Amino acid sequence: MFGALGPRRWVPALALIAVAAAAGGCGESAQPAAPRPVDYMPATASVAIEAAVRPGGELGQHARTTLAALGLSSNTVRGLGGALSTPGSPQLDYGSQVAPWLGERAGLFVTAGGRRERRLLDDLLASMLGARAGGPDVLSAGASGAVVLDARDRAAARRFVQQRASAAGAHTQQQVDGGWLAATPGGLAFASAGPIVAVGSAGAVGEVLATLHGTAPLAASSEFKTLATHAPAGALAVGFAAPGAAGELPAALRGGFALVVGDSATLLSLVPGGTSISVYAEASGVQRGTAAGAQAREAFSTLPGESWLAAGLGGGPAALAGAAQALGVLSGPSSATTGSLLAEVSGPLRTLSGDSGAWAGPVGLFAAGNGLLELRAAAVLRANSRASAQGALAQLAAALGSQASPARVSGAERALAIHLHGLPLELVAATGTGIDGSSDLIVGAGAASVELALKPPQAMRGSPAAQAARQALGGLEPTLVVDVPTLLGTLESLQVTQEPLLKGATPYLQKVTTLDAGIGSAAPGIGRMRIVATLHA
Numbered sequence: 001m002f003g004a005l006g007p008r009r010w011v012p013a014l015a016l017i018a019v020a021a022a023a024g025g026c027g028e029s030a031q032p033a034a035p036r037p038v039d040y041m042p043a044t045a046s047v048a049i050e051a052a053v054r055p056g057g058e059l060g061q062h063a064r065t066t067l068a069a070l071g072l073s074s075n076t077v078r079g080l081g082g083a084l085s086t087p088g089s090p091q092l093d094y095g096s097q098v099a100p101w102l103g104e105r106a107g108l109f110v111t112a113g114g115r116r117e118r119r120l121l122d123d124l125l126a127s128m129l130g131a132r133a134g135g136p137d138v139l140s141a142g143a144s145g146a147v148v149l150d151a152r153d154r155a156a157a158r159r160f161v162q163q164r165a166s167a168a169g170a171h172t173q174q175q176v177d178g179g180w181l182a183a184t185p186g187g188l189a190f191a192s193a194g195p196i197v198a199v200g201s202a203g204a205v206g207e208v209l210a211t212l213h214g215t216a217p218l219a220a221s222s223e224f225k226t227l228a229t230h231a232p233a234g235a236l237a238v239g240f241a242a243p244g245a246a247g248e249l250p251a252a253l254r255g256g257f258a259l260v261v262g263d264s265a266t267l268l269s270l271v272p273g274g275t276s277i278s279v280y281a282e283a284s285g286v287q288r289g290t291a292a293g294a295q296a297r298e299a300f301s302t303l304p305g306e307s308w309l310a311a312g313l314g315g316g317p318a319a320l321a322g323a324a325q326a327l328g329v330l331s332g333p334s335s336a337t338t339g340s341l342l343a344e345v346s347g348p349l350r351t352l353s354g355d356s357g358a359w360a361g362p363v364g365l366f367a368a369g370n371g372l373l374e375l376r377a378a379a380v381l382r383a384n385s386r387a388s389a390q391g392a393l394a395q396l397a398a399a400l401g402s403q404a405s406p407a408r409v410s411g412a413e414r415a416l417a418i419h420l421h422g423l424p425l426e427l428v429a430a431t432g433t434g435i436d437g438s439s440d441l442i443v444g445a446g447a448a449s450v451e452l453a454l455k456p457p458q459a460m461r462g463s464p465a466a467q468a469a470r471q472a473l474g475g476l477e478p479t480l481v482v483d484v485p486t487l488l489g490t491l492e493s494l495q496v497t498q499e500p501l502l503k504g505a506t507p508y509l510q511k512v513t514t515l516d517a518g519i520g521s522a523a524p525g526i527g528r529m530r531i532v533a534t535l536h537a
Contacts, residue, residue, distance in 0.1 A: 035195040037107030037148040038240070041218040042207035046245045048218055050107035051237035051270075059234055059272070066272040069535040070511050101157040103150030103195070109218070110145035111204060146200025148208060151192065158192040164199070165190040181209065227267035227282045230522040235269040235280075260529060275537065276472070281529040282522050293527075295319075296479040297519060299362030302435055303380065304456035305463030308483040309367040319363035320381060324349035348418060348429060348443050349379060351399045352392055361438065366460075368452065370486075372493040378444030378453045386439040389431045390414060393441055396429055404429075409447045411454045418443075435459060469516040472532050476518030480531070484512045511535055 037050050055063060151157035158180050165173070165182035170190060173182040179193025189205035191198045198208040211217040218224050224240055231238070243265045264283040271278045293314055300312030313319040324346040361382030368376045383389035390413070397404045397416055407417040407428055415430035428447050432454045434440040444450045460466050460481075469478035488509055491502060514534045522528040 035103070035150050036105055036219065037150065037196065038219040038224070038238075039217050040148055040196050040198070040208050040211045041107065041109045042111060042204070042211065043216055043218050043221040044111045044207065045109040045218050045240070046111060046242045048107065048109040048240045049237065050105055052104060053102065053106050054104045055236065059236065062234070062272040062274045063236055065274040066277050066535070069275070070508055097160060101151055101153040101160060103152035105150045106147070107149075108145065108147045109204070111207070144201050144204045146198050146204040146208060149197045151195055151197050154192070154195065157197050161190045161192040161197055161199075181205070223265040223284065224267070227265065227284065227526065230282050230526050230528075231267055231269050232271055232280050234271050236272055237270040239268040241266045276532055276534045278530055278532040283527045283529070285525060293519070295362040297477050299364035299380070299382070300479045301459060301461035302438075303364050303366040303460040304368055304376075304452050305458035305460045305465070306456070307366040307368040307460060307465070307481070308486040309365070310460050310465070310481050311365045312479040313363045313365065315362045320349055320353040320379075324353060348396060348400070348427060351396055352381065352441070352443070366453070367490065372490065375445060375490065376449040376452045378442050378449040380434070380453050381441045381443070382434065383439045383441055386431070389439045389441045393429060393431050407447070409450050411451055415447075415450070468514075469518065472514070472516050472534060473518035473530055476520040476528070476530055478516055478518045480515070480517035482515040484509055484515055
């Protein structure tokens, strides 16, 4: 159903669709008052995505420059026709069948979230990218969602919809407010009404049509309007997640999304800048302990300043579980030796994440050193007391059994050596006092990593990398800095660049010099997080 574009890839896929689609349509004029799909999506949408496909002016120029820097082809936009392909109908040709009537923007949404909706999101985006034959399998998915497109040529759009509906076996047809609606016996619906085209499940298309009768759309909902008011200008694509929608996302994204903003309503904005590309996240009532909260900044600030990767993940067991999940996602289901490495390294973090009482404070990750032999990397876990840190270490020792043995580390109070099954690498877990007097538990790649975490020559908060990140982030306080070429070189030396997620991302990461993230406030009660990738010139 959606194996061609697994859940790990649908958000990166959105970014590529938006950039490539925009570049493919750049240079064509668009009316400023062109309708937006979010103006016709139902307020009940749990996840909604909208992208500009014909931007002009500065936004179009930035889109073209970004596309070139990422090494992408504007032909990617042709995959948009895949989202409109339906079971039983021939494959669409974007250039001749969609482009002539398509307006400025395209979008998609799902309503009540769940397994079926996650599968529909995967299918829709896989079809857009051309990663699967045919269109989204709405009939089998049984989900509630639809693609919504701005139609600049309404007559041509209606002819298109009628042809696709007929090819799909739609027999129930009716006129709706100067438009046209058809549905198949299996519940797939096609509509061309007013300024939009909608294709999807019958229920979802019905909700789209209801907005033409006065039902308030998503764009008019208080949550969407509040966040959109504070969103950055120049967005090429936006994505909205309703409160609690993190639980409805594909599994590989769920933990990371919840780690960043918790259960808050969130608006994501993709903003190309020519030599950089940014993702902004505006969230209402960001919970304490998330990566968009103050604890992430605290965790980042005390990591070693010489790190080429430093990340503040927030606080509590969710942050620790997020770190373990990140390694698990990298390993992938088809890994062999490298998968075992990542799974083994993440094991102690998963064990520690179960002790929620010990990890009330910030959680951070860092990596430093040139080359594999000099690699220093660790997770730094700030406990709420010295006793809880030592208690967590004792529980870890009991859980690992013969896999762990006592060790000695300079500057540490207690330490364990953790032997990884069948791998020439030893982890060290130790308790000690951090540079700010905190009670820390550190899980690192060898004793030298723990020693650096406890007594770094310089803290990250005053480092040149942090200062450069503040500038790149427009004054936001950094919570993440990554020197991407060094990261890729290290991953290659660890032989993990062939892992499923990394293999697909590496060609694009090779175009990036630095990756920074930071947090701040967009307005009272509205948190802001920005992630910016600086591209090679």
